[in-house]
Amino acid sequence: MKHWLLVLFLSILLLPCFKASATQSSILILATDTCDYEYITAVSNAYGFKPSTAGLENFTEALRSLEWSHVILVDPNYGSSKAELAGAVAKATVDYAVSGGRVVTTFNGFMMLYPVLQQETPLRIIVYDSPLKPGVPSSYNVSKYKALLLFGEGVEEHGGIYYLHVGKGLIIVVPLNIAWAYCDTHDPYYLELLLKSLTAPPWEPGGSQVKYSIALPVIAVLASAVAVSQLSLPRTRRPQGLVVLPPARLKLEADEALAHPARREIMRALEARGAVTMSELLRLLNMPKATLSWHLYVLESRGIISSFKWRKSLFYFASGPTGVESLASRLSREDPYFCIAAKSLLEDPDPVRVSEALNLPTESITRLAKLLEKEREAVLEHCG
Known part of the structure; x- marks a missing residue:
């Protein structure tokens, strides 16, 4: 019992x-x-x-x-x-x-x-x-x-x-x-x-x-x-x-952002390939587009990577002079108008006039003007 x-x-x-x-x-x-x-x-x-x-x-x-x-x-x-x-x-x-x-x-x-x-x-x-x-x-x-x-x-x-x-x-x-x-x-x-x-x-x-x-x-x-x-x-x-209840707690330091394995993989791809487009990253990393775009946002918002849209293509690259050099190197090879536009902006800093003269999108020329302000030497390194 x-x-x-x-x-x-x-x-x-x-x-x-x-x-x-x-x-x-x-x-x-x-x-x-x-x-x-x-x-x-x-x-x-x-x-x-x-x-x-x-x-x-x-x-x-x-x-x-x-x-x-x-x-x-x-x-x-x-x-x-x-x-x-x-x-x-x-x-x-x-x-x-x-x-x-x-x-x-x-x-x-x-x-x-x-x-x-x-x-x-x-x-x-x-x-x-x-x-x-x-x-x-x-x-x-x-x-x-x-x-x-x-x-x-x-x-x-x-x-x-x-x-x-x-x-x-x-x-x-x-x-x-x-x-x-x-x-x-x-x-x-x-x-x-x-x-x-x-x-x-x-x-x-x-x-x-x-x-x-x-x-x-x-x-x-x-x-x-x-x-x-x-x-x-x-x-x-x-x-x-x-x-x-908005996601207001989305704050992450740069070193913490790189703790995520997917973001480390993105950085390795950028270091190996230089400036790359979204479609190229999708092929390289075999990652869903929504997932990749989220991790790219995290890296860019923390200043680890940068993006630059030229004409219809959006490029991602590591922030800093080395990354800008990789961007300029690629665009100077693929589009001669990139360097022509860069040199034209040195003579005439007005993006509207330069875009009209070269028949290029004003937005692209404006972005290039801002890039020259920050990283002039890195851009001109590949434009003679």
């Missing part, structure tokens, strides 16, 4: 452990690129999760199992060729939530779900640029710098995270792209956001639609104020406040 009591006592003590293990192993995550998998690995290592992962191609099939405690859309990234597949995944995910499932999604994931969600419940969203957007190079996929304001029937906000009730289930929305933010900074804050979403209590509908909660910079509220004022909503449906 005593033995049975001991077994029962130990079972009660160990039950939470078994339950936690089952919960962790019953999480299904949609991942579509290397950054997603890096994020998932970091979360798994930090919190002991053992999730199942699936891509767009097999996510709908995996979703048919009813064993999942949570379904997570990390930062789904897909091109136009997979738009139809993404639509099918969105439909299956919303159906899963309607039937009683719990879905956690980030900005990208929500935008994928939004067209389907509109058929289930009336929602209004504001997509706004984060404060970082002014520094984003034109080549970068700026959707990674978007954040979201969400309000409507059945929407609750708690601590900067939205809770949307659909059918019998719940969709939990982190209104920015946390996987990309983590890939840039390795800041555990972005891991904690996912953990916070997974451990949230089952909020019951019926509270205020959107409460005042300025989670991060006020500048994002101001940037959104005009958009809010233009919404054609009945007065009773107008939001009572704004939830702001």
